[in-house]
Amino acid sequence: MIPFIDLQRQYALIKENLEASVIKVLRSGHYILGPEVTELEKALAEYAGSKYALSCASGTDALLIALMAKGIGPGDAVFTTPFTFVATAEVIALLGATPIFVDIDAKTYNIDPAALQAAIDDLPISHPELQARAVMPVDIFGLPADYDTINAIAANYSLDVIEDAAQSFGSSYKGRRAGALATIGATSFFPAKPLGCYGDGGALFTDDERLLALFQSIRVHGQGSDRYDNVRLGITGRLDTIQAAVLLTKLQIFPQEIEARQRVAASYSAAINAAQLPFVTPSIPDGYVSAWAQYCLLAKDREHRQQTIDKLKASGVPSAIYYPRPLHLQKAFAHLGHKTGDFPISETIAERIFAIPMHPYLSIDMIEKIVEALK
Ligand SMILES: *Cc1c(COP(=O)(O)O)cnc(C)c1O
Numbered sequence: 001m002i003p004f005i006d007l008q009r010q011y012a013l014i015k016e017n018l019e020a021s022v023i024k025v026l027r028s029g030h031y032i033l034g035p036e037v038t039e040l041e042k043a044l045a046e047y048a049g050s051k052y053a054l055s056c057a058s059g060t061d062a063l064l065i066a067l068m069a070k071g072i073g074p075g076d077a078v079f080t081t082p083f084t085f086v087a088t089a090e091v092i093a094l095l096g097a098t099p100i101f102v103d104i105d106a107k108t109y110n111i112d113p114a115a116l117q118a119a120i121d122d123l124p125i126s127h128p129e130l131q132a133r134a135v136m137p138v139d140i141f142g143l144p145a146d147y148d149t150i151n152a153i154a155a156n157y158s159l160d161v162i163e164d165a166a167q168s169f170g171s172s173y174k175g176r177r178a179g180a181l182a183t184i185g186a187t188s189f190f191p192a193k194p195l196g197c198y199g200d201g202g203a204l205f206t207d208d209e210r211l212l213a214l215f216q217s218i219r220v221h222g223q224g225s226d227r228y229d230n231v232r233l234g235i236t237g238r239l240d241t242i243q244a245a246v247l248l249t250k251l252q253i254f255p256q257e258i259e260a261r262q263r264v265a266a267s268y269s270a271a272i273n274a275a276q277l278p279f280v281t282p283s284i285p286d287g288y289v290s291a292w293a294q295y296c297l298l299a300k301d302r303e304h305r306q307q308t309i310d311k312l313k314a315s316g317v318p319s320a321i322y323y324p325r326p327l328h329l330q331k332a333f334a335h336l337g338h339k340t341g342d343f344p345i346s347e348t349i350a351e352r353i354f355a356i357p358m359h360p361y362l363s364i365d366m367i368e369k370i371v372e373a374l375k
Contacts, residue, residue, distance in 0.1 A: 001316045001317075001318065002318065003357065003359075004319075004358075005192055005358070005359045006359045007196070007359075010250075010359075010360070014253060017252075018246060021036070021245040021246070021248065021249050022242055022245055022246065025242050025245045030241055031240065031241050031242065032240070032241065033241065034241030036244040036248060037055055037238075037239060040239075040244040041054060043248065044179075044203055044205070044251075047177065048169075048179035048205050050185065050206060050207055051206070051209075052205065052208075052209070052212040053179075053205050054204045055239035055244060056201075056202045056215075056237045056239055057237045057239060058188060058190070058202045059164075059166040059187060059189070059193070059202040060087040060090070060188075060202070061219075061237040062166075062186035063088065063136070063162070063166075064091040064094065064235065064237075065204060065219060065235070065237055066162045066204060067097070068095065068218050068234070068235075069218060070133070070134060070160050070184075072092070072095055072133050072134060073097055074096035075130060075131055076133040077097070077098050077123060077127060077131065077132045078092045078097050078099055079102050079111075079116055079132070079136070080100070080101065080135070080138070080164075081101065081102060081111040081137065081140070081346070082101040082326040082327040082328040082343050082346045083138075083343075083346040083349060083350065084164070085166070087166070088138055088164050089333065090332070093332075093333070097133070098130055099333070099336070100119055100127070101326075101338070101342070101343055102116045102119045103343040103344070103346055104343075104345050105146075106348075106349070107283040107285075108140075108143055108283065108285065109141065109296075109353075110137065110138065110140055110144075110145040111135075111137045111138070111145055113149040116150065117153050120132055120157055120159075132159055133160065134154075134160040134161065135150060135159050135160070135161050135162070136163075137161065137163060137182070138164040138167075139163065139164065139171060139178055139291075141282070141292070141294040141296055141322070141355075142167050142168045142170075142171050142194060142290040142292045142294065143168065143171065143282075143290040144165075144171055144178050144181060145163075146285075147161075147181040151181075161182035162183065162185075163181050163185040164186055165178040165181075165185050165186060165187045165205075166187055166188035167188075167194070167291065167294070168187070168194070168290075168291045168293065169187040169188075169291060170194045170254060170257075171194075171258075171288070171289055171290050172288070172289045173287065173288055173289075174288075175287075179205040180205055180207075183208070184204060184211065185205035185206070186203070186204055188201070188202045189202055189239075189247060194254075194292070195247065195251065196250070198246050199240070199243055200243075201240075201243045217231065217234060218234040219234065219235070219237040219238055220236075220238065221233075221235070221236065258291060258360075260360035261290075261292040261359075261360050262292070264358060264359075264360070264362045265295055267367045268370075268371065269282065271368065271371040272374065277371075277374055279298060279308075279374070282295065282296060282297075294322055294358055295355060295357075296356075297353070297356065298352045299354065302352065305321075305351070305353075305354050308354065309321075309354055311373065315369075317356065317357065317369075317373045318357060319354050319355060319356050320354070320355045321353065321354050322353065323350055323353075325350060326346040328342055328343055328346075329347075356370055357370060
């Protein structure tokens with residue numbers, strides 16, 4: 001069976017440095033906020049092109065800390081996409097705020113700026129009790145959302161923009177890197193993300209020194225001048241030093257891995273389109289570089305997708321569906337009162353989409369075998 005993501009290949013490649021760096025932490029005894037954490041934060045900020053980066057315990061915590069720093073809570077509306085991993089809207093609802101879903105663009109699967117504008121204008125009618133506060137676009141499958149347009153719309157209404165870059169670290173938009181495309185960026189180092197550690201991890205990005213100070217405080221139980229001075233409510237949101245050491249090692253090969261992902265994606269699309277297979281290949285607008293967290297195809301309909309997945313499985317090719325059900329139709333968000341048909345593009349894409357193996361170490365042979373299995 002071909003692996004969906006091959007973390008073993010990567011491990012073999014960096015084994016020596018990686019194990020040495022982890023053993024160094026084990027021997028140092030600095031398991032919490034050791035020097036590797038600060039070193040990683042500098043390297044992350046430099047890579048993303050933001051002034052500051054702050055590591056944290058997961059991508060979900062990064063989003064949560066971002067919203068908490070902005071004081072978002074009951075009575076607040078946060079605009080986001082229903083076509084994403086549950087964490088995006090979950091953190092909004094956890095804080096007592098209301099996720100206002102906005103449908104996606106049919107080609108990029110990212111939040112549709114025109115629909116966002118309409119949802120903002122409609123809020124006083126649809127939810128007169130809510131105050132519009134923020135937009136949380138997601139860079140789905142590694143492709144950044146349209147930030148120039150989104151940031152301009154948000155600025156007109158004094159809304160904050162929080163980039164869910166959990167899948168897109170390493171991608172870029174008009175020459176700027178993901179994480180640094182909005183007021184706040186949040187990413188994840190879950191093992192399967194483009195830059196993954198060996199457990200859970202995440203990071204926040206900002207150019208705003210005051211926000212950085214808030215993130216730091218919230219990350220450690222709302223600490224003030226020291227740990228036992230608690231000036232606000234916070235969480236246990238730190239990244240382990242061992243995970244920082246892992247990430248520092250992986251960051252060294254990350255730029256080549258992002259390059260390799262471009263080659264894999266280009267080979268897939270070229271082979272699928274050359275063979276005129278009945279699938280829609282990913283569409284990457286000019287000026288965008290995806291981090292290719294996933295390589296997703298669209299089948300003709302739900303039935304065609306199931307036939308394809310079965311056929312792949314019979315040939316030893318794994319596949320996955322991201323995401324089979326948009327968030328507005330999940331039980332966890334039933335309190336929002338949505339129904340089928342509310343976000344038709346998200347619903348159609350959820351019926352047709354499937355992902356095939358994607359990682360930087362896919363050989364041309366493997367790619368050919370996978371495309372052959374699609375025929
Ligand atoms: C993975 C993911 C998250 C959450 O990250 P964790 O590190 O798993 O908490 C949030 N948003 C999106 C879009 C994700 O893909």
